[in-house]
Amino acid sequence: MGRDLKEVDEALKDLKTDTETSISGIRTTLGTHTTDIAGINTKLGKQVTDITKLQQSYKGLRTTHSGMSTSLAWMSNSIAAHTNGLTGLAASLTLLTVGLSIFKVDEKGITILGATREFPWKKKIDELQKKIESQTQKTDREKKEKRDKLIDDNYHHIDNLKETEQTVQKLKQRIDAARQAADDERRRMTSNPRMRTDAGIDVARPVVRGVASDVRVLRSALLELTAAF
Structure with missing residues (x-):
């Protein structure tokens, strides 16, 4: 008549244990990626003079982050397909999905768990913009002074x-x-x-x-x- 209830319980127990181990591994991998991104941010701080190169690196980082999110979403769907309604495991997967939503990379910086670390080049760009505006004002003032001096002379x-x-x-x-x-x-x-x-x-x-x-x-x-x- 098939497998008895004890064998079914043992199989479900093994499946839950293996699945929880896989989820733990995913969380560990996500932590490694977070550390790597922090390292990238430090390297970008040392190369702030080359804004174009930093922007290209940022685009690559954003692409990598998008790919990682896609992989984790695929893993989440795969795990959900094997849960067969296990409430505890479904809750764990929900937490994993929420964790992905609070990890964000945009043009301003990296946001992890609500804390944003700005990219070094954003501050440099703001300072450069202010400097350009000041230089324009200085040029206008010098032109006016020369014109007034010519009239006086x-x-x-x-x-x-x-x-x-x-x-x-x-x-x-x-x-x-x-x-x-x-x-x-x-x-x-x-x-x-x-x-x-x-x-x-x-x-x-x-x-x-x-x-x-x-x-x-x-x-x-x-x-x-x-x-x-």
Whole structure:
């Protein structure tokens, strides 16, 4: 009729003992990996000057950690498949799964049992970023100081240029006013039939009336020009 109950109990006892021994071995291996990772962290602290190399090492470490988690998950599934409902063994496997969730590696550092040890290069990167910002501020300040010094050294030249520009603008205004005065005088004389003549100083045989008209026009322009001085 098959095996008796005593043989079944002995077989289950042996299976539980062997399985607990395997779980203990897994825990021991996990402890070794934790020690190895701490050693890697120490080595990374000595090579902080080579940030690129450290980042590559960190990526390799993260890949290794991912592979280790996959292996442990596979072991957990294999052990669970052989428990056949043993409550104590299921509880042990649950603790093992929880233990894996509190072991984490990210860009900041390694977190084990809630305690995080930052990677050395993170602090160096923060310091380098602050240094770069300070250097930028220093460069901006030096540029401003040079610009202010250039203005101070050429202050009188700048003032002279401003005065010259103002004088030129005034001359332009007076010349425009003189032109306007000459045009007004010419229109006034042209509108008077008694003073109308084209025989001025610009013709080969000017007449007195024409020359007099041109003189009046020139005098109006000169009066506007002399008013500026």
